[in-house]
Structures are given as structure tokens and as C-alpha cells.
Amino acid sequence: MSWNTKLTKLLSIDYPIIQGAMAYISDGVLAAAMNHAGCAGVIGSGGFSADEVRDSIRTAKDILGNGKCYGVNLMLQAPNVDDVAQVICDEKVPFVTIGAGNPLPWFEPLHHAGIKCIPVVPNAKLAKRVQDAGADAIIVEGMEAGGHDGKVTLMALLENILPDIEIPLVAAGGIVDGRGVAASLIMGASGVQMGTRFLLAEECHLLHPNAKQAIINANDTDSVVCGFTTGDSVRGLRNKFSDKYLQEEYSGAPLSTLTALSRGTNRKGAIEGDTENGFILAGMSLTHLTKIQPVQEIVEDIVSETERCLANASRVI
Ligand SMILES: Cc1cc2nc3c(=O)[nH]c(=O)nc-3n(C[C@H](O)[C@H](O)[C@H](O)COP(=O)(O)O)c2cc1C
Incomplete structure (x- = not known):
């Protein structure tokens, strides 16, 4: 129907x-x-x-x-x-x-x-x-x-x-x-x-199996936003990359440093399946995606x- x-x-x-x-x-x-x-x-x-x-x-x-x-x-x-x-x-x-x-x-x-x-x-x-x-x-x-x-x-x-x-x-x-x-x-x-x-x-x-598994493993509190203070917010899964980015962002690193850090990370996560150094973009509702x-x-x-x-x-x- x-x-x-x-x-x-x-x-x-x-x-x-x-x-x-x-x-x-x-x-x-x-x-x-x-x-x-x-x-x-x-x-x-x-x-x-x-x-x-x-x-x-x-x-x-x-x-x-x-x-x-x-x-x-x-x-x-x-x-x-x-x-x-x-x-x-x-x-x-x-x-x-x-x-x-x-x-x-x-x-x-x-x-x-x-x-x-x-x-x-x-x-x-x-x-x-x-x-x-x-x-x-x-x-x-x-x-x-x-x-x-x-x-x-x-x-x-x-x-x-x-x-x-x-x-x-x-x-x-x-x-x-x-x-x-x-x-x-x-x-x-x-x-x-x-x-x-x-x-x-x-x-x-097209999404790498590692990225799919990272989403399955993730819960609500694993969701982070990089770039909230720069006006270019991107939401994805917390990992080594996002920890480093957020540490730099909230200690006042210049935009050029942040841009260099994030360059290519979407592709690295989604296509290459690097779930630590890439950024796996995903929303906040994660707990029941299994x-x-x-x-x-x-x-x-x-x-x-x-x-x-x-x-x-x-x-x-
Ligand atoms: C991996 C990923 C990539 C996205 N890329 C784009 C994009 O290129 N253009 C766009 O308008 N929205 C993009 N979005 C946003 C989605 O089209 C959609 O609005 C969003 O995923 C809805 O929220 P949800 O992820 O909680 O379902 C992307 C979302 C994800 C998860």
C-alpha cells in the first residue's frame, strides 16, 4: 500500500x-x-x-x-x-x-x-x-x-x-x-x-566494509562535529583523526592547519576504509544500526x- x-x-x-x-x-x-x-x-x-x-x-x-x-x-x-x-x-x-x-x-x-x-x-x-x-x-x-x-x-x-x-x-x-x-x-x-x-x-x-563495520560498532556518544567553530561543521565518527582535529580546533589552531588536517579524510575513510585516520561521515542516531x-x-x-x-x-x- x-x-x-x-x-x-x-x-x-x-x-x-x-x-x-x-x-x-x-x-x-x-x-x-x-x-x-x-x-x-x-x-x-x-x-x-x-x-x-x-x-x-x-x-x-x-x-x-x-x-x-x-x-x-x-x-x-x-x-x-x-x-x-x-x-x-x-x-x-x-x-x-x-x-x-x-x-x-x-x-x-x-x-x-x-x-x-x-x-x-x-x-x-x-x-x-x-x-x-x-x-x-x-x-x-x-x-x-x-x-x-x-x-x-x-x-x-x-x-x-x-x-x-x-x-x-x-x-x-x-x-x-x-x-x-x-x-x-x-x-x-x-x-x-x-x-x-x-x-x-x-x-x-562504494562504502568500504571497514567503514560499514565502524558504523555498526558506533553508539550515540561516538558522534562528533569537526569544524563547529570555523563555520564548516562536519559530523562523523569519533576516531584518531577527529581527536587530533578537535584538540587543534579548540586550542585555537589557524584555519590553514585545520584545513590541511582534514584534507582528503572523507575519501580516506569512506573509500580506503581507514577508520582511524579518515573521517567516517555519519549522523547522530547510531545505536540501533546493527x-x-x-x-x-x-x-x-x-x-x-x-x-x-x-x-x-x-x-x-
Ligand atoms: C557519508 C555522508 C555524506 C554526505 N554527503 C552529502 C553531500 O555530498 N551532499 C549533501 O547535500 N548532503 C550530504 N550528506 C547529507 C545527507 O544527504 C543527508 O541529508 C543526511 O545524511 C541526513 O542525516 P542522517 O545521516 O542522520 O540520516 C551526507 C551524509 C553522509 C552520512
């Missing part, structure tokens, strides 16, 4: 669940598996050349056939952003998620190419601005999320943003199961975006748990 939210309608999917873009990791294979399971996957562009993004899009298209839903992430700070945007337009990707910069100038060219624009926003002011400028939906990402973070929790963001938003709002950050999905829907979100949970998908084949499963099974678990939670919620009053 499929669900009915503004997001399921916008993206023509059965369940309002988006697998968020993950630099170096989320490719066309994972995005296609998400769509087979009734959801939407996002191909990352971070860490990939424009040609690699094109290959990934074509992989998703080959697996899925025509007219199916998947997205591509446009990282506005990436040096190859123009080339990636061109590929997205050429390939007529169904939707883009846009982050790390001002998304407004991108709406017109992307809409012109028939592509839906879904910016990732970390505060209420930007949420209102992108809605007024014609965004098709927004992803509201709390500081619980894996990867680059804002400074506000998801709960506070939803409280601050939901009353002023009419377009579909997608909640992200720290959601790994049906409880989080149900809570977001009850609050008024039209769907969720999850990253960390899908790192443990079988189809998440096994690797096919995407289909993960989605079925989340869907049935959400349905159980929503049924229980209606019995509260």
Missing part, C-alpha cells in the same frame, strides 16, 4: 523517503535500488567528476528504465558545479537537491530544463526565501545529520520552519527508523531524507514501523 503526502505526489513515489546524497558514496546503483523499493535516491556529485556523475545517472536509467524517479545533488561549492549542472540538464534528471551555497540563481535554468529543485536549508529565513523563489520542496536538515551540518537541531528547525511553509517539507538529520519518520509526518513534514541508515545498505557498494541489509528490506522495516507508530499515535487521545 502506498502513502499519500505532498512529497509522494511531487516525486511519484510510494513512500516519502529520500536517500540523501552522500559524497563519494551514493551512486546510480543505490539510487535505483531506492526507487525499486518505492522511494527516491539521490546520486551524489561530491567527490565525483562530471563524467562520473553522468555514468551514474545512466546506470540508474539503465536499471530503472524511463520515467522513474531519482535525483542528483548539486554542491554549489564544488569546483565542477557548472559541469555537473550541465550534465543534470542534458540528462533531464527528475529532481536535484541543492546545497552548500545560494540555490536561488539555479532555479530558473533547472526549471527551464524541466528539473524539480529541492534545496537543503539549515534555517527558517532561507526556507522562506527559497519557497518564495519557487522551490518545489525543501529539505530541512538538522545538526544531527551526517556530513556538513548547520547549527540547529531538526526538532527546533521544524518548529521554526513548518508554520510558514506550504511546499513539501522533507525532514533530515538523525532519522534512521519508523519512529523518526512518524514523528516528522505528525509534526507536518511531507517526508524524510536519510543518509546514515542507507550507508548500511547492501547496494551502498546490520547490513538490502535496500528493499530496510524500506520495508521503516514503512511497517512508521505505520505502527502512526496507529499508536492515534490512540493517545
Whole structure:
């Protein structure tokens, strides 16, 4: 049975669940598996050349056939952003998620190419601005999320943003199961975006097995943010690298030292599997992530748990 939210309608999917873009990791294979399971996957562009993004899009298209839903992430700070945007337009990707910069100038060219624009926003002011400028939906990402973070929790963001938003709002950050999905829907979100949970998908084949095992081993208190004081916060698992970085950060090391320390650590963790000297990006909800499963099974678990939670919620009053 499929669900009915503004997001399921916008993206023509059965369940309002988006697998968020993950630099170096989320490719066309994972995005296609998400769509087979009734959801939407996002191909990352971070860490990939424009040609690699094109290959990934074509992989998703080959697996899925025509007219199916998947997205591509446009990282506005990436040096190859123009080339990636061109590929997205050429390939007529169904939707883009846009982050790390001002998304407004991108709406017109992307809409012109028939592509839906879904910016990732970390505060209420930007949420209102992108809605007024014609965004098709927004992803509201709390500081619980894996990867680059804002400074506000998801709960506070939803409280601050939901009353002023009419377009579909997608909640992200720290959601790994049906409880989080149900809570977001009850609050008024039209769907969720999850990253960390899908790192443990079988189809998440680019992530090194050591990194998967580190996520399985981790608990809530193993989550740290590097760069909170520099304005470039990145959340991942505590390890030798993060201990060193945080020691330097909080003893006032210059930005150049911190930048040199963190350079290449995402790739080192995710692709090379160096779980001590690389940074394994992951969100704060870790304790109950204990096994690797096919995407289909993960989605079925989340869907049935959400349905159980929503049924229980209606019995509260
Ligand atoms: C390993 C990893 C890499 C990520 N890379 C990106 C990225 O390149 N672009 C982006 O917009 N978001 C990125 N994110 C954020 C996710 O798309 C998603 O919003 C986030 O994972 C949601 O929080 P969660 O990890 O608690 O589920 C990344 C997240 C992770 C865990």
C-alpha cells in the first residue's frame, strides 16, 4: 500500500523517503535500488567528476528504465558545479537537491530544463526565501545529520520552519527508523531524507566494509562535529583523526592547519576504509544500526514501523 503526502505526489513515489546524497558514496546503483523499493535516491556529485556523475545517472536509467524517479545533488561549492549542472540538464534528471551555497540563481535554468529543485536549508529565513523563489520542496536538515551540518537541531528547525511553509517539507538529520519518520509526518513534514541508515545498505557498494563495520560498532556518544567553530561543521565518527582535529580546533589552531588536517579524510575513510585516520561521515542516531541489509528490506522495516507508530499515535487521545 502506498502513502499519500505532498512529497509522494511531487516525486511519484510510494513512500516519502529520500536517500540523501552522500559524497563519494551514493551512486546510480543505490539510487535505483531506492526507487525499486518505492522511494527516491539521490546520486551524489561530491567527490565525483562530471563524467562520473553522468555514468551514474545512466546506470540508474539503465536499471530503472524511463520515467522513474531519482535525483542528483548539486554542491554549489564544488569546483565542477557548472559541469555537473550541465550534465543534470542534458540528462533531464527528475529532481536535484541543492546545497552548500545560494540555490536561488539555479532555479530558473533547472526549471527551464524541466528539473524539480529541492534545496537543503539549515534555517527558517532561507526556507522562506527559497519557497518564495519557487522551490518545489525543501529539505530541512538538522545538526544531527551526517556530513556538513548547520547549527540547529531538526526538532527546533521544524518548529521554526513548518508554520510558514506550504511546499513539501522533507525532514533530515538523525532519522534512521519508523519512529523518526512518524514523528516528522505528525509534526507536518511531507517526508524524510536519510543518509546514515542507507550507508548500511547492501547496494551502498562504494562504502568500504571497514567503514560499514565502524558504523555498526558506533553508539550515540561516538558522534562528533569537526569544524563547529570555523563555520564548516562536519559530523562523523569519533576516531584518531577527529581527536587530533578537535584538540587543534579548540586550542585555537589557524584555519590553514585545520584545513590541511582534514584534507582528503572523507575519501580516506569512506573509500580506503581507514577508520582511524579518515573521517567516517555519519549522523547522530547510531545505536540501533546493527546490520547490513538490502535496500528493499530496510524500506520495508521503516514503512511497517512508521505505520505502527502512526496507529499508536492515534490512540493517545
Ligand atoms: C557519508 C555522508 C555524506 C554526505 N554527503 C552529502 C553531500 O555530498 N551532499 C549533501 O547535500 N548532503 C550530504 N550528506 C547529507 C545527507 O544527504 C543527508 O541529508 C543526511 O545524511 C541526513 O542525516 P542522517 O545521516 O542522520 O540520516 C551526507 C551524509 C553522509 C552520512
